[in-house]
Amino acid sequence: MxxxxxxxxxxxxxxxxxxxxxxxxxxxxxxxxxxxxxxxxxxxxxxxxxxxxxxxxxxxxxxxxxxxxxxxxxxxxxxxxxxxxxxxxxxxxxxxxxxxxxxxxxxxxxxxxxxxxxxxxxxxxxxxxxxxxxxxxxxxxxxxxxxxxxxxxxxxxxxxxxxxxxxxxxxxxxxxxxxxxxxxxxxxxxxxxxxxxxxxxxxxxxxxxxWGIQHDTFTIQTVPQINGINVLKVIGLSIIFGLISIAYSQSRHEIKSLSDKYLKNLMFRAFVGGIVLIALTYLIGSRDYLGRGLPMVNQAFEGQVPYFAFLAKIVFTAITMGTGFRGGEVIPLFFIGATLGNTLSFLVNLPTSFLAALGMISVFAGAANTPITAFLLSVEMFHGEAVTFFFMACMISFIFSGHHGIYAAQKIFEPKS
Amino acid sequence: MxxxxxxxxxxxxxxxxxxxxxxxxxxxxxxxxxxxxxxxxxxxxxxxxxxxxxxxxxxxxxxxxxxxxxxxxxxxxxxxxxxxxxxxxxxxxxxxxxxxxxxxxxxxxxxxxxxxxxxxxxxxxxxxxxxxxxxxxxxxxxxxxxxxxxxxxxxxxxxxxxxxxxxxxxxxxxxxxxxxxxxxxxxxxxxxxxxxxxxxxxxxxxxxxxWGIQHDTFTIQTVPQINGINVLKVIGLSIIFGLISIAYSQSRHEIKSLSDKYLKNLMFRAFVGGIVLIALTYLIGSRDYLGRGLPMVNQAFEGQVPYFAFLAKIVFTAITMGTGFRGGEVIPLFFIGATLGNTLSFLVNLPTSFLAALGMISVFAGAANTPITAFLLSVEMFHGEAVTFFFMACMISFIFSGHHGIYAAQKIFEPKS
Structure with a gap:
C-alpha cells in the first residue's frame, strides 16, 4: 500500500x-x-x-x-x-x-x-x-x-x-x-x-x-441540538443528499456522452442545448432556474420553495453544462442542495434554514468528492455553527456518492470502501 | 509521483x-x-x-x-x-x-x-x-x-x-x-x-x-479582528509556536537517546527520571508542572502565568516521557502552547485568552505534524471562533516544525517543501 x-x-x-x-x-x-x-x-x-x-x-x-x-x-x-x-x-x-x-x-x-x-x-x-x-x-x-x-x-x-x-x-x-x-x-x-x-x-x-468584493451570505436561524434523534435525522438526510449528488453528476455525464455520440459538432450541440433550455423555461413558466439562481437559494433559507425546485435545477444545469456552456457547478449544487433541504423540511422536523444549509454543503461534498473542503466551506459560510452536523453530513454524503462525481478526471487512489 | x-x-x-x-x-x-x-x-x-x-x-x-x-x-x-x-x-x-x-x-x-x-x-x-x-x-x-x-x-x-x-x-x-x-x-x-x-x-x-464524562473547556474572551496587522502578528506567532514545538520534540528525543545510550536498564532509567523530577520540583519550588497541570492552563486563559512556565513544562515533560513514564503528550503540548501564548501577550498586543488558545493549538499542530486535526480541534474546543486565525496558525506551525515531531515513526511521503 x-x-x-x-x-x-x-x-x-x-x-x-x-x-x-x-x-x-x-x-x-x-x-x-x-x-x-x-x-x-x-x-x-x-x-x-x-x-x-x-x-x-x-x-x-x-x-x-x-x-x-x-x-x-x-x-x-x-x-x-x-x-x-x-x-x-x-x-x-x-x-x-x-x-x-x-x-x-x-x-x-x-x-x-x-x-x-x-x-x-x-x-x-x-x-x-x-x-x-x-x-x-x-x-x-x-x-x-x-x-x-x-x-x-x-x-x-x-x-x-x-x-x-x-x-x-x-x-x-x-x-x-x-x-x-x-x-x-x-x-x-x-x-x-x-x-x-x-x-x-x-x-x-x-x-x-x-477590490471591494462582497460575498453572498446565508444564515442558519436555529441550530438544532445534538441528540440521538437529530443525529439519526442528519445521517438519513446526508444519505439522500449524497444520492442526489449522484443524480446530478450522472445526468450531466449522460447528457455529455449523448451529445458526444449524436451531436458531435460543438456549435450545433450548444445550439440545441439553448433551444431546450428556452423550451423548458416556457414549459414550467419560471425563470428561477436560469443563471446562478441566488434569489431562490436565499428563499430556501428564509421561506418556502417549490417542492421540485431541486429537480428542475438538476435538469437545467445538466443541460447547460452537458451541452458546452460555461461557468461552474458549485453554485448550482448549492441551489440543488438548499432547495432539496427546504423541500425535505416538510418531512423532517428540523429548522428550514438548517436543512437548506445542510443540503447545500452535503450535495457539494458528494458531487465534488471533497468532504474536507465542503466542511471547511461550511465553517466559513456559517461562522462555525453546527460544525458537528456539517462534518457528519460531509463524510456521509461523500461516502454515499460512491465513485461518481462532477470531475471525471479525478483519480481515486483507494476505493472509498 | x-x-x-x-x-x-x-x-x-x-x-x-x-x-x-x-x-x-x-x-x-x-x-x-x-x-x-x-x-x-x-x-x-x-x-x-x-x-x-x-x-x-x-x-x-x-x-x-x-x-x-x-x-x-x-x-x-x-x-x-x-x-x-x-x-x-x-x-x-x-x-x-x-x-x-x-x-x-x-x-x-x-x-x-x-x-x-x-x-x-x-x-x-x-x-x-x-x-x-x-x-x-x-x-x-x-x-x-x-x-x-x-x-x-x-x-x-x-x-x-x-x-x-x-x-x-x-x-x-x-x-x-x-x-x-x-x-x-x-x-x-x-x-x-x-x-x-x-x-x-x-x-x-x-x-x-x-457515561457522564465532561471535558475541560477553555474560553476565548475576545477574538481580534482580521486585518493586515493582526494577520502579520498571527503569522509571526505561529512561526514561534512551530519552533517551540521543535524544541519540545527534540528535547524529548534527545533525552530518550541519551537514556538509550547511558541508562539502558528501563527500571534504572525511570528511577533516575523520577529523582530528577523531584529535584527539579524542589529547585523551582512549584508543583505546577507535575501531572496534567490544568490549573495553569486555565490560568493562561484567564490571567497571568510565570514568564518561563512554558520552558519548565518542556523540561518536565521531556524528562517524564523521555525516561519511560506514560500518559500522553497532547495535554503537555497544550500547556506549553497556552503558557507561551500568555507570556507573549506582554510583547504582542492581542487578547491574552486568544494568544493562549492560538499557542495551544499551534504547538500541537507542529509537534504532532497534524495541521488538519489541530484545526478541527480548535473548531471543536472554541466553538468555531477565530477559525481563520487558527487555520493560518496550524498551517504555519506545521510548515515551520519541519521534519521534527513527537512521533518518530511517522512517515513523511513528500517533503513539506
Missing amino acids: SSNNNDSNSTIPATKERYSTFFTTLFCWVLWGSIIGIVVGSTSTLLINLNDYLTEVRQNNPYLIFFLPLGGIIIGYLYMYHGKGSRKGNDMVLEHIHHGQGKIPLIMGPMVFVCTFITHLLGGSTGREGAAIQMGASISESVNRLFKVNKIDRKILILSGISGGFGSAFGAPLAGTIFGMEAVMIGKTRYEALIPCFVSSFVSHYVAEA | SSNNNDSNSTIPATKERYSTFFTTLFCWVLWGSIIGIVVGSTSTLLINLNDYLTEVRQNNPYLIFFLPLGGIIIGYLYMYHGKGSRKGNDMVLEHIHHGQGKIPLIMGPMVFVCTFITHLLGGSTGREGAAIQMGASISESVNRLFKVNKIDRKILILSGISGGFGSAFGAPLAGTIFGMEAVMIGKTRYEALIPCFVSSFVSHYVAEA
Whole structure:
C-alpha cells in the first residue's frame, strides 16, 4: 500500500544544507503563491463584478434568453477553433496535474471567462467558480513559463492557481487551500503543495476583498441540538443528499456522452442545448432556474420553495453544462442542495434554514468528492455553527456518492470502501 | 509521483456486484467501527475518571512525589518483562500500520493504562491521550483477531481504534476522525479509512458522554479582528509556536537517546527520571508542572502565568516521557502552547485568552505534524471562533516544525517543501 512511495527520510541531506534548502523553497513558494494570489484575486474580482452586472442586464431584458442558442454557437465556435484543447475545462486541469504531459493552453483562462459571460448574460444555468479555477490554472501556467519551474513544481503551482480561484470566488480561503489538493486526488492529499496553495488562497481572497468584493451570505436561524434523534435525522438526510449528488453528476455525464455520440459538432450541440433550455423555461413558466439562481437559494433559507425546485435545477444545469456552456457547478449544487433541504423540511422536523444549509454543503461534498473542503466551506459560510452536523453530513454524503462525481478526471487512489 | 499507485478505476467490477460490495463493506465498517467505538469510549471513560481521582489523591498527599522513582522502577519492570515489545507505545502502533508485520500485543492497552495511572498518581508531567490511543489500538487488534480481518483491513481497523481513543479522550470527534489518518502518514491521507474512523470516533465520544464524562473547556474572551496587522502578528506567532514545538520534540528525543545510550536498564532509567523530577520540583519550588497541570492552563486563559512556565513544562515533560513514564503528550503540548501564548501577550498586543488558545493549538499542530486535526480541534474546543486565525496558525506551525515531531515513526511521503 505504501511501500512503493518515495520515503524522503532516506534522502534528507546534511542539516545546514537542509535548512538552507528549506528557506529557499519556502521563500519561492511564498513568492509564487503571492504572485498567483494577487493576479487570480484580481481576475476573480473582474469575473464576479462583470457577472453580476450581466445578470442584472439579463434580468432587465427578458428577451435575451432567445439569444441563448446563438450564444451556444459562439461558445462552440470559440472552443472548436480557438480552444487549443481547453474545452475539457476543469477536467483538463486535473488531467494535466496527473500526467503532466503537454501544456495548459494560456488561452484557457480568457476563453472560459468570455464563455461564462455569454452564458450568464443569456441565462444558462451555471455558476462561476469553474471559470475562476481555470483562470487560476492559466495564470499559474504563465508564472510557470515565466520562472521556468521544473515539472513537479509546475504541478504544485497549478494546484495553487486552483486554490486561488476557489478561495477568491467564494470568499472561502480555508476551503480554497484544501480544494485543489483534495479535488485532484481522492484518497491522497499532497501536503507538499500546502504552502503555495495556502498562500495563494488567502492572498487572492484578501485581494478580491480589497477590490471591494462582497460575498453572498446565508444564515442558519436555529441550530438544532445534538441528540440521538437529530443525529439519526442528519445521517438519513446526508444519505439522500449524497444520492442526489449522484443524480446530478450522472445526468450531466449522460447528457455529455449523448451529445458526444449524436451531436458531435460543438456549435450545433450548444445550439440545441439553448433551444431546450428556452423550451423548458416556457414549459414550467419560471425563470428561477436560469443563471446562478441566488434569489431562490436565499428563499430556501428564509421561506418556502417549490417542492421540485431541486429537480428542475438538476435538469437545467445538466443541460447547460452537458451541452458546452460555461461557468461552474458549485453554485448550482448549492441551489440543488438548499432547495432539496427546504423541500425535505416538510418531512423532517428540523429548522428550514438548517436543512437548506445542510443540503447545500452535503450535495457539494458528494458531487465534488471533497468532504474536507465542503466542511471547511461550511465553517466559513456559517461562522462555525453546527460544525458537528456539517462534518457528519460531509463524510456521509461523500461516502454515499460512491465513485461518481462532477470531475471525471479525478483519480481515486483507494476505493472509498 | 502518482504512477506507481494502484488506480482502482481499472478494477471496478460490474455495477450490480459493485453496489453489493459497497453495501457489504459499508455495513462491516459501520459495525466494526461501532463495536470499537463502544469499547474504546468505555475504556476512555475509565481512564479519565480514574486519572482525575488519582490526581486528586496526589494533590491531597504531597509526599506521594517521593515515590515517583519507585513508580519508575515498577513501570520499567512491567515493560521489560511483560511488555512484549509494547514499550514503543504510539510509535509502535504507527510502525505497525506502515509495515503490518507482527502483531500489536493485546497487553499494550492494559499496560499503558496501569503505567499512566502510576505516573499520574506520583506526579509525572504527562497527559493521557497516549494511553487512550494505545488502548484503542489494542482493542482494534482484539476485534481483528475475533473477526479474522485480512491484512489491509486490519490496518484500517487499527486506525479506527486510534480515532476512537483520540475522539473520546478529548471530546473531539471531528479531530478524532482525521487524527489517525493524518498522524500515520504525513502527506498522504488514507481516505479509505474514513468510514470506520468516523464511526469509531463519534461513537466513542458519545459513549463517553453517555457515561457522564465532561471535558475541560477553555474560553476565548475576545477574538481580534482580521486585518493586515493582526494577520502579520498571527503569522509571526505561529512561526514561534512551530519552533517551540521543535524544541519540545527534540528535547524529548534527545533525552530518550541519551537514556538509550547511558541508562539502558528501563527500571534504572525511570528511577533516575523520577529523582530528577523531584529535584527539579524542589529547585523551582512549584508543583505546577507535575501531572496534567490544568490549573495553569486555565490560568493562561484567564490571567497571568510565570514568564518561563512554558520552558519548565518542556523540561518536565521531556524528562517524564523521555525516561519511560506514560500518559500522553497532547495535554503537555497544550500547556506549553497556552503558557507561551500568555507570556507573549506582554510583547504582542492581542487578547491574552486568544494568544493562549492560538499557542495551544499551534504547538500541537507542529509537534504532532497534524495541521488538519489541530484545526478541527480548535473548531471543536472554541466553538468555531477565530477559525481563520487558527487555520493560518496550524498551517504555519506545521510548515515551520519541519521534519521534527513527537512521533518518530511517522512517515513523511513528500517533503513539506
